[in-house]
Amino acid sequence: MAKIIIIDDDESTRETLTTYLSELNFDTYSADCGKKGIDLVKKINPDLVISDVNMPDINGLEVLRQIKEFDDLIQVIIITAFDDMNTTIIAMQKGAYDYLEKPVDINRLKISINRSLENRKMSQRLESVTPNSSIEYELNNTIVGRSSVMREIYKKIGQASATRITVLIQGDSGTGKELIAKIIHSSGITKDFPFIAINCTAMPETLLESELFGHVKGAFTDAVKDKRGKFELAGEGTIFLDEISEMSINLQAKLLRVLQEHEFERVGGEAVIPMKARVISATNCDLHKLVEKGKFREDLFYRLSVFSIYSPPLRDRRDDIELLVKHFIEKINVTLHKSVRKIPDDVMKMLKMHDWKGNVRELENTLMQAIVLSKGDVLEKENLLLNDIKRDNEQDCLVGGNFKLEIIEKKHIELILKKTDFDIKIASEIL
Numbered sequence: 096m097a098k099i100i101i102i103d104d105d106e107s108t109r110e111t112l113t114t115y116l117s118e119l120n121f122d123t124y125s126a127d128c129g130k131k132g133i134d135l136v137k138k139i140n141p142d143l144v145i146s147d148v149n150m151p152d153i154n155g156l157e158v159l160r161q162i163k164e165f166d167d168l169i170q171v172i173i174i175t176a177f178d179d180m181n182t183t184i185i186a187m188q189k190g191a192y193d194y195l196e197k198p199v200d201i202n203r204l205k206i207s208i209n210r211s212l213e214n215r216k217m218s219q220r221l222e223s224v225t226p227n228s229s230i231e232y233e234l235n236n237t238i239v240g241r242s243s244v245m246r247e248i249y250k251k252i253g254q255a256s257a258t259r260i261t262v263l264i265q266g267d268s269g270t271g272k273e274l275i276a277k278i279i280h281s282s283g284i285t286k287d288f289p290f291i292a293i294n295c296t297a298m299p300e301t302l303l304e305s306e307l308f309g310h311v312k313g314a315f316t317d318a319v320k321d322k323r324g325k326f327e328l329a330g331e332g333t334i335f336l337d338e339i340s341e342m343s344i345n346l347q348a349k350l351l352r353v354l355q356e357h358e359f360e361r362v363g364g365e366a367v368i369p370m371k372a373r374v375i376s377a378t379n380c381d382l383h384k385l386v387e388k389g390k391f392r393e394d395l396f397y398r399l400s401v402f403s404i405y406s407p408p409l410r411d412r413r414d415d416i417e418l419l420v421k422h423f424i425e426k427i428n429v430t431l432h433k434s435v436r437k438i439p440d441d442v443m444k445m446l447k448m449h450d451w452k453g454n455v456r457e458l459e460n461t462l463m464q465a466i467v468l469s470k471g472d473v474l475e476k477e478n479l480l481l482n483d484i485k486r487d488n489e490q491d492c493l494v495g496g497n498f499k500l501e502i503i504e505k506k507h508i509e510l511i512l513k514k515t516d517f518d519i520k521i522a523s524e525i526l
């Protein structure tokens with residue numbers, strides 16, 4: 096039977112909770128101040144502590160800190176009449192499992208107790224799937240996957256990176272095109288030079304032209320001094336032209352010339368500048384179809400796709416999901432200073448079965464969200480917000496191949512409202 100200690104200076108709270116928890120068959124103990132509470136924790140080694148914040152001797156947050164220092168696996172739920180923003184934030188940062196206000200809603204407390212004890216059990220039972228420390232640089236510059244399609248991609252990266260050949264990477268949104276470009280750059284002869292990425296949709300044509308090729312002073316109203324473009328800045332490195340399908344016909348002609356002649360001029364300038372950079376472009380459109388429709392120059396398409404790599408959607412390499420999950424958990428732990436290392440079997444199963452419309456990026460974002468919400472070291476099922484967003488809203492989400500943040504936000508709010516039975520107060524706390 097799970098052991099629970101209640102620490103509260105208020106006698107009636109202690110009594111009510113003790114009675115209630117004993118009825119639920121928990122082994123219940125109580126202390127009327129922080130110090131006694133901590134002594135009791137050390138003596139009894141409980142599964143869970145429920146502690147008040149304002150007490151005459153030590154504050155509940157200090158109690159929380161000392162308990163976590165003594166044994167990180169002991170769960171702590173803070174209950175208080177004093178529910179200001181700062182204490183709530185600090186309590187959650189210090190590893191409280193939950194923070195509830197008085198008078199305690201007994202149903203919410205019960206849910207919290209069960210979840211925290213479940214979390215503790217999982218944590219004791221499961222093995223860690225990731226190491227305790229990792230190198231951030233390597234985590235950001237590694238392609239994960241052992242499926243046969245990924246092995247083919249590794250071979251292609253090996254071939255492409257040994258030369259300065261022009262590469263086109265095609266594949267759905269979020270499948271890792273930019274990552275592949277970076278690895279081609281950093282694993283071969285370009286590695287000691289810059290990698291410069293530019294997104295062809297992000298700006299109007301004239302600005303993009305000057306970003307790519309630079310301009311001279313006076314070339315247009317805002318050109319107050321000479322400026323080097325990305326092709327110059329990349330030197331002998333790599334220039335990554337992302338979303339190349341969005342480039343205007345006009346600029347396509349200019350780019351074609353650069354690729355043919357290996358030289359260019361700054362906008363408004365006359366000096367001819369040699370082009371030494373290797374060009375890698377990427378798109379999530381079928382570029383060949385755009386050529387057929389007359390929206391993309393055929394000659395440019397052939398120039399860009401001398402060497403072509405296709406990055407497959409995640410549904411075609413489900414075998415890689417487990418490895419990707421472990422990899423992202425490790426990466427996200429480093430970024431967020433969290434230590435989620437254990438994954439229950441059913442959670443891994445859900446992740447493997449899910450239809451990842453947004454591919455690897457969606458998987459990574461889902462895990463990021465779950466890890467932010469996780470307490471302790473277990474990836475809890477309740478924090479995986481998978482289903483509803485995608486099921487009833489995939490069309491809206493995938494505008495232009497990208498997830499629109501405001502739609503995801505709206506769906507997330509709706510989901511939390513549903514899950515809390517439209518209790519606006521609880522929903523807003525969770526959100």
Ligand SMILES: Nc1ncnc2c1ncn2[C@@H]1O[C@H](COP(=O)(O)OP(=O)(O)OP(=O)(O)O)[C@@H](O)[C@H]1O
Binds near residue numbers: 271
């Ligand atoms: N095989 C992989 N192993 C590890 N991380 C990956 C892998 N594929 C993608 N990622 C990660 O997923 C995220 C999305 O990848 P990336 O930005 O390269 O996708 P993309 O194809 O360029 O997407 P978009 O078309 O939307 O621009 C990045 O954080 C990337 O590091």
Ligand SMILES: [Mg+2]
Binds near residue numbers: 272273337
């Ligand atoms: Mg990209």
